Amino acid sequence: MAKLTIVFGTVLIVLGVAVFVATGSHAPTALIPAYFGILLAILGLLANTPDSRRRMLFMHIAVTIGLLGFVFPGWRAAGDLIGQAHGRAILRPVAMQEELAMAAICLVFVLLCVRSFIAARRQRAQ
Numbered sequence: 783m784a785k786l787t788i789v790f791g792t793v794l795i796v797l798g799v800a801v802f803v804a805t806g807s808h809a810p811t812a813l814i815p816a817y818f819g820i821l822l823a824i825l826g827l828l829a830n831t832p833d834s835r836r837r838m839l840f841m842h843i844a845v846t847i848g849l850l851g852f853v854f855p856g857w858r859a860a861g862d863l864i865g866q867a868h869g870r871a872i873l874r875p876v877a878m879q880e881e882l883a884m885a886a887i888c889l890v891f892v893l894l895c896v897r898s899f900i901a902a903r904r905q906r907a908q
C-alpha cells in the first residue's frame with residue numbers, strides 16, 4: 783500500500799502542476815492537489831518499511847490526508863454544481879474541474895486503503 787500511496791501522490795502532483803501550467807495561473811491555490819500529493823508521497827516513502835507499527839502509523843496518516851483531500855474539494859465542487867443547477871454561473875470552471883478530479887482521485891485512494899486495512903485486520907485475526 784505504501785507504493786500505491788506514492789503513485790497517488792504523484793498523480794495529484796501532476797494534476798496540480800498541469801492545471802497550474804495549463805491555465806497560466808499565478809495563484810498558489812491551483813497547486814493545492816500538488817501539496818496534497820507531496821504529503822502523500824512523503825508518507826508513502828515513510829511507510830515503505832518492514833516495521834509494521836511504523837507502516838501502520840504512516841498509512842493511517844496518509845488515509846486521513848486522502849480523506850481530507852476528498853471531503854473539502856468535493857464539498858466545494860458540489861457547491862459549484864448545485865449553484866450551476868440553480869442557474870448561477872461558475873466563476874472558475876477549471877478550478878471546479880480540478881476540485882472534482884482531486885476529490886475523485888482521493889476517494890479512490892481512501893477506498894483502496896480501507897479495503898487494505900480490512901484485509902490486514904482479517905489476516906491478523908486468523
